[in-house]
Amino acid sequence: MVEIIAKHNFWNNEEINTGFIRERYQSKIISYLDNSLVKVLVGQRRVGKSYIMRMLIDYLLKTRDISPKNILYINKEIYDFDFINTAQSLDNIVKTYTETINPTGKIYIFIDEIQEIAGWEKVVNSLSQDYLKKYEIFISGSNSNLLSKELATYLSGRYIQFEILPFSYKEYLDYYKLDNTKSNFLEYLKNGGMPETLRLSGNELIRNYLEQLLNSIILKDIVTRYNIRDAALLERLVFYIIDSSGSLFSVNRIVNYFNSHKIKTNNETVGNYLKFIEDTFFIHSLERYDIKGKSILASDKKYYLNDTGFKFYLTSSFNMNIGRFLENLVYLHLRRFHYQIFIGKIAENEIDFIAEKDGNKKYIQVTYLLSDESIIKREFGNLSLINDNYEKIVLSLDDVEMGNLNGIKHMKIWEFLFSM
Numbered sequence: 001m002v003e004i005i006a007k008h009n010f011w012n013n014e015e016i017n018t019g020f021i022r023e024r025y026q027s028k029i030i031s032y033l034d035n036s037l038v039k040v041l042v043g044q045r046r047v048g049k050s051y052i053m054r055m056l057i058d059y060l061l062k063t064r065d066i067s068p069k070n071i072l073y074i075n076k077e078i079y080d081f082d083f084i085n086t087a088q089s090l091d092n093i094v095k096t097y098t099e100t101i102n103p104t105g106k107i108y109i110f111i112d113e114i115q116e117i118a119g120w121e122k123v124v125n126s127l128s129q130d131y132l133k134k135y136e137i138f139i140s141g142s143n144s145n146l147l148s149k150e151l152a153t154y155l156s157g158r159y160i161q162f163e164i165l166p167f168s169y170k171e172y173l174d175y176y177k178l179d180n181t182k183s184n185f186l187e188y189l190k191n192g193g194m195p196e197t198l199r200l201s202g203n204e205l206i207r208n209y210l211e212q213l214l215n216s217i218i219l220k221d222i223v224t225r226y227n228i229r230d231a232a233l234l235e236r237l238v239f240y241i242i243d244s245s246g247s248l249f250s251v252n253r254i255v256n257y258f259n260s261h262k263i264k265t266n267n268e269t270v271g272n273y274l275k276f277i278e279d280t281f282f283i284h285s286l287e288r289y290d291i292k293g294k295s296i297l298a299s300d301k302k303y304y305l306n307d308t309g310f311k312f313y314l315t316s317s318f319n320m321n322i323g324r325f326l327e328n329l330v331y332l333h334l335r336r337f338h339y340q341i342f343i344g345k346i347a348e349n350e351i352d353f354i355a356e357k358d359g360n361k362k363y364i365q366v367t368y369l370l371s372d373e374s375i376i377k378r379e380f381g382n383l384s385l386i387n388d389n390y391e392k393i394v395l396s397l398d399d400v401e402m403g404n405l406n407g408i409k410h411m412k413i414w415e416f417l418f419s420m
Contacts, residue, residue, distance in 0.1 A: 087119030192309025
């Protein structure tokens with residue numbers, strides 16, 4: 001067993017392929033080192049969790065001068081690790097590693113896509129609480145439901161979670177060494193920030209990659225895991241959400257839409273399927289908040305994609321609905337900075353985003369262009385209905401900023417995404 005895993009570890013001072021250093025994530029996780037908290041990296045498949053783990057390993061080796069033999073790395077997406085599939089086999093490999101390699105001092109354990117190991121939480125909990133040996137444990141997973149249940153049950157209060165998202169606009173510019181311009185922003189809007197797409201040239205290669213990634217998410221993370229009987233309905237639902245992302249809709253509305261197209265289903269099935277899709281981090285749901293009534297509205301929701309590239313390459317609606325793309329990017333940007341986000345409702349008007357963090361709020365409207373007086377009146381007028389002193393912003397693709405109108409700021413969207 002040790003001979004097998006040695007190929008994928010760094011015990012002989014092999015050079016580590018860390019890829020592009022994602023400094024925000026790296027520095028954030030590093031700030032939580034040197035304690036018994038389990039570090040949990042979560043996010044959709046292929047957003048770069050494995051690279052971030054390797055970045056952390058490289059940091060420990062080169063900056064902290066940790067011995068390579070004090071680090072055990074297990075990646076469940078690599079076939080060589082297929083034999084580690086139960087709590088018993090995971091426990092065996094850790095014991096065999098410590099007895100054979102015999103590291104001295106603290107041991108750092110990294111386990112990628114840990115949800116593929118049945119009962120993993122018992123072993124991780126045991127190791128994190130071991131008072132005879134010191135372990136610092138890092139795990140990653142791409143299913144929020146499976147992880148949250150096990151973490152809440154076995155590691156309550158003893159873990160810290162980091163959500164990994166696709167490349168931000170700033171990371172995209174840094175990767176390509178580009179300036180912050182409107183044309184570069186539009187390329188990012190189209191292609192999205194999935195790390196692998198940054199290494200692909202040409203629309204056809206990117207489209208094929210995203211199609212295969214989506215198939216993997218549907219088949220491996222949903223159909224197989226939840227024993228889905230109607231995979232065709234699930235796939236139709238996924239593409240319905242991709243095409244409708246950023247629009248308000250309810251489970252009942254989806255059911256009625258499918259039934260009207262001779263596709264029989266019901267609210268329970270669609271509701272379950274939506275939850276399964278969201279658990280893979282492929283989409284994120286957003287609730288409505290009544291600003292005057294100060295309450296969550298239990299009606300329609302919006303769903304935003306984890307990456308805008310899926311919408312551009314897997315549907316044909318980009319040119320017809322660029323405003324939804326822009327909303328999607330702003331939502332992801334706010335999520336990246338850990339804002340609590342809602343859709344705002346005031347009277348019969350909608351505020352695209354209410355973003356709250358550390359006792360502060362931002363009210364944000366997103367539009368394609370402020371091309372005439374009616375649009376200006378709508379976007380600024382909705383925000384002017386809110387009677388508080390928190391920041392209010394209108395974002396658009398206009399080349400010239402209008403400045404400050406009655407306390408409401410207008411910004412170019414690519415400047416906003418670069419400013420935080």
